[in-house]
Amino acid sequence: DTAVSQTPKYLVTQMGNDKSIKCEQNLGHDTMYWYKQDSKKFLKIMFSYNNKELIINETVPNRFSPKSPDKAHLNLHINSLELGDSAVYFCASSNRREVNEKLFFGSGTQLSVL
Amino acid sequence: RKEVEQDPGPFNVPEGATVAFNCTYSNSASQSFFWYRQDCRKEPKLLMSVYSSGNEDGRFTAQLNRASQYISLLIRDSKLSDSATYLCVVNRPGGSNYKLTFGKGTLLTVNP
Numbered sequence: 193d194t195a196v197s198q199t200p201k202y203l204v205t206q207m208g209n210d211k212s213i214k215c216e217q218n219l220g221h222d223t224m225y226w227y228k229q230d231s232k233k234f235l236k237i238m239f240s241y242n243n244k245e246l247i248i249n250e251t252v253p254n255r256f257s258p259k260s261p262d263k264a265h266l267n268l269h270i271n272s273l274e275l276g277d278s279a280v281y282f283c284a285s286s287n288r289r290e291v292n293e294k295l296f297f298g299s300g301t302q303l304s305v306l
Numbered sequence: 307r308k309e310v311e312q313d314p315g316p317f318n319v320p321e322g323a324t325v326a327f328n329c330t331y332s333n334s335a336s337q338s339f340f341w342y343r344q345d346c347r348k349e350p351k352l353l354m355s356v357y358s359s360g361n362e363d364g365r366f367t368a369q370l371n372r373a374s375q376y377i378s379l380l381i382r383d384s385k386l387s388d389s390a391t392y393l394c395v396v397n398r399p400g401g402s403n404y405k406l407t408f409g410k411g412t413l414l415t416v417n418p
Contacts, residue, residue: 227408233391235350235408248405282349286406292338293397295406297349 195219198283198298205273206306213268213301215283223247224266225284225295226258235282241266242288273305307332310396312409320417323384327412329377329394338397339370341379343390344411350393353379384416 198215205211217224225248226238240248241260255271270277283298312329319325331339339356354361356368356377367380377396381388394409 232410234410235393237405237407240405292340292355293406294340294352294355295342295350295395297351299349 196283196285196296196298198281198301200301201299202302202304204304204306207273207275209273210269210271211273211303212270213281213283213303215266215268215298217264217283217285217296219285219287219296221285221287221296222263223286223288223293224260224263225286226266226268227282227284227297229280229282229300231279239266239268270303273303275305278303278305309333309398309407310394310409312392312394313412314410315412315414317412317414318417319384319414321384321386323416324380324382325384325414326381327379327392327394327414329379329396329409331375331377331394331396333396333398334372334375335399336375336396337399338406339368339377340395340406341366341368341377342393342395342408344393345390350408353392381414384414386416386418389414389416 196217223242225240229235238252239258244260257269260266280300284295286293341353342350343353344350360369365382369378391411393411
């Protein structure tokens with residue numbers, strides 16, 4: 193029943209490792225996003241995909257690579273994890289065709305890099 | 307000037323109080339405005355959209371002043387359950403570059 197679901201909820205890993213976070217939405221939305229919320233609680237957009245095409249890339253290091261196999265999925269792969277990558281990562285979706293586009297968020301993935 | 311700027315807070319108010327949050331935005335071409343609410347360790351959720359003429363949803367009233375590029379949220383008769391971070395959200399128009407930008411949020415604690 194969950195509209196936007198992401199896994200895992202918690203991810204604890206060592207520096208230098210590679211990890212992935214998965215996201216799926218069942219709302220029929222055409223656009224999906226990754227947001228990062230750091231320790232100061234600032235929510236910042238990283239990527240956006242519309243109908244599987246990348247439309248926003250907000251100066252994120254190349255170590256972060258999003259992949260959208262279809263409109264309902266947007267995964268985030270992170271290579272060579274660094275301490276500064278520790279944050280909560282939120283997936284979100286929306287319908288760009290709406291006049292007042294609203295975001296629906298997943299419950300977040302808390303990433304801790306040790 | 308930051309794209310979206312909010313009252314730094316935190317706000318600590320007693321139950322039953324009226325509290326108001328302010329937000330300013332830098333892009334005069336912005337067309338869509340929202341207030342989201344985020345509970346501790348949870349995802350942000352839409353509280354309400356903000357319309358040009360102002361709008362009300364129960365105890366919550368949102369106002370927009372385009373001339374001053376300013377949005378407000380008023381909460382009347384605060385409840386303990388209103389304790390959360392309130393995020394001001396504004397769109398940055400521009401075709402494929404369209405995005406919703408979040409303010410840093412204002413933390414509200416309603417005390418018994």
